[in-house]
Amino acid sequence: MSDTPDNVVRAYIDEHRAAFLGDLADWLRIPSVSADPARAGDVRRSADWLAAKLTETGFPVVEVWETGDGAGAPAVFAEWPSGADGAPTVLVYGHHDVQPAAREDGWHTDPFEPTTVDGRLYARGAADDKGQVFFHTLGVRAHLAATGRTAPAVNLKLLIEGEEESGSPNFPALVQARAERLACDMVIVSDTGMWAEDTPTVCTGMRGLTDCQIDLYGPDQDLHSGSFGGAVPNPATEAARLAAALHDDDRRVAIPGFYDGVVELTDAERELFAELPFDEKRWLRAAHSHAALGESGFSTLERVWARPTAEVNGIGGGYQGPGGKTIVPSTAQLKLSFRLVAGQDTDRVQQSVRAWVAARLPEGIRHEVTFWGATRPCLTPLDHPALQSVVRAMGRAFGQKIRFTREGGSGPAADLQDVLGVPVLFLGISVPSDGWHAPNEKVELDLLMKGVETAAHLWGDLAQNAPAR
Template identity: 80%
Template sequence: MRTTPDNAVHPHPADPAPYIAEHSAAFLAALRDWLRIPSVSANPDHAPDVRRSAEWLAAALTDTGFPVAEVWETEGGGPAVFAEWPSGEADAPTVLVYGHHDVQPAAREDGWATDPFEPVEQDGRLRARGAADDKGQVFLHTLGLRAHLAATGRTAPAVNLKLLVEGEEESGSPHFGPLIRKHADRLACDTVIVSDTGMWAEDTPTVCTGMRGLVDGQIDLYGPDQDIHSGSFGGAVPNPATEAARLVAALHDEDRRVSIPGFYDGVVELTDRERALLAELPFDEAGWLRTAKSHAALGEHGHTTLERIWARPTAEVNGIHAGYGGPGGKTIVPSTAEIKFSFRLVAGQDTARVRQLVTDWVAARLPDGIRHEIRFWGDGTRPCLTPLDHPALRSLVRAMGRAFGQEIRYTREGGSGPAADLQDVLGVPVLFLGISVPSDGWHSVDEKVDLDLLFKGVETAAHLWTELAADWAAEPWPSSR
């Protein structure tokens, strides 16, 4: 979405760009050192590397100037890093930056052109696992902060600055919720900046304003105690495969809306302005379909593709398994069937309520003779959304506009992440500062980051703390602190 730059007049310090240019080589050398650490949280064999990555970052943050930089343990998982640098001014806002230092698995035999943990710079891009997701986007804040200090002449940031860099995001953040609840007092802030997202394109800088939530799980259906002859018993006893198909078919109505009663209760609908701004994005649906390896766009009637993947709740069948699947035929009534499902949620929906709605709906639709068990993969992830008119968001858009020298638009993301945990536990708005683009290849071979965009992110961070402090001084936004 496009936004009109704020007309408020703020005192602009010296341009941080010269400092950034002068120190860019040292910054990249340090980043390459960090990228060489294979901090793959999903592989227990790399647990020592995840710890080494955390310790490396804590040391780097100390070198940056943070008076506090600590490695925080989790319950059996990868350690996180916490750092803090007070502003020294009693009325300064407190900002928490979130990112993660663990990475996806990667190996040369996966198809990488070079060793994924030996960074290579080529054609203005830095290629390595973690270059974009998420070490590059975390590390940009170190040079950005130093440039902020150099440009303003300050000895401490204009805001009370905190960092929390997780070590298990690529493994589903299993211990993140307990970690932030345990340290909620030390993490208390007025807003969170998540640096683990992307932009629309190299020539279309954007700010993400929300992520969908997630509830997923599995339904197991049980009929006869064993597979039985379809000629002798078929048509006279319940068939788990048939009932699985009936459940799946009933999940959506003819307008492709989710049919579960109460599912849409409380959903925060797009405003006319938001819909109009989404429509202005240069969206190539044919190109998007090619990326998706799909042949047609299809979804809830009355909404565009971008609205469906960013701002509408969905229900997806991830898998159906039942009966005989070998060669030829086998005339049976199968004894079991299985459905794997996922629901993406938007602002206004509650994960616990959706789990209960799904549970009740499944139970009400099954006939006698079919036993079932429904399992959810955890409590789910809540959606998060930052209002377009929030003052902190305006500060971020202004800082990014100064760095990129052009108008900034808004997007959302259709996936889910730990940002909602921060929003719920800390009770503050979550903003997203990301400079990665779709071609960077997150989780894929030859992951990379565009160095020009990376340094635009550095410059955004350098401006951001000044912008936030000035806006806060003019009118503090509502805070839980």
């Protein structure tokens, strides 16, 4: 084995693998379930454990940050300046809290006693997200070992929050308040996954989200449908007409202005999506669905990853008990969510929805529209230098072509993007079979070590190819 940088990295990782996995197991034993108030002490213990480990790793600055004026779960911040001129600043995002888990949910082993079987490490948080946070600790050490540096090639910052599994209620405020300390040239999110074990991929974006409730008020009380039906506006009918008018016959969202600014898929991106070994029958099984249906002219992956959508999350009005009741209902309600893609502005989408609702309701129906929140979309262009660095680093680790995916969901990464005003990149090695939020969550140890290896290669590549702005 020749002494190339890649081989030095591999040798270093092999040497420290056992200790790394032992440490990770210690962390995984802490049941840092943020949703369970009884586990608040464990979440704090998890933050303290990580802070100590980052200090041991070499980060000169390590702090535990309180959130929500002390009522939220603590986040861990760490910083390791490069010392080199013109070095870019990179902020790694992840979380140290985990989903609830109990043996009786169907776990074959204790979810908080990490167990390795056939190269898989089973534990709550193994993949989501402790494993993927932790590969950065050995990664940066391997980077130093291979380059002979005493500090990373980039100014490295870490922000590992403690409430992601509870919806990150205090995260936007934290980022706002600490924006100066968090200032960076880019964010690397290590809280996503790849297409499959044999298909390493990098995620290039997440969709945004805004959701609302529409309350419709018709008659002041339920009416006898014989005496009044067919002669007064029915709010259940109007709720249905609104929901039905969300999409045209091509299942395209029919709200005027909704698509304004949408960054369309390029032919190159569509070709890249099409290269993925997508099996629609298998996907439908995972979707517990019996057919695919969506916007005409787009594939299933394109619909989920790269197209904005409107979804009826709930509809209700009138009598819903057993049997029949011949009334004209007094009220009805609609819950809608909109997934957004790059180029869409959440405020403008909300305005479009409000105008569309107001324009479609007949006289005699009063309405209220309440938006619950908004998360902006994020998307990294395929030719972005930092994305190319991630692809190269993964390519060196995996020895395979790296393909591209996106995420249909929405996440707190967008808060970092918006507040800090920087691009968000994704580096994750988890695979769909890892069972996030499910019993028997695991991480593939080989992939986890590829994550370490990727992290080891990434900082040098970024320093060289994506310097500070």
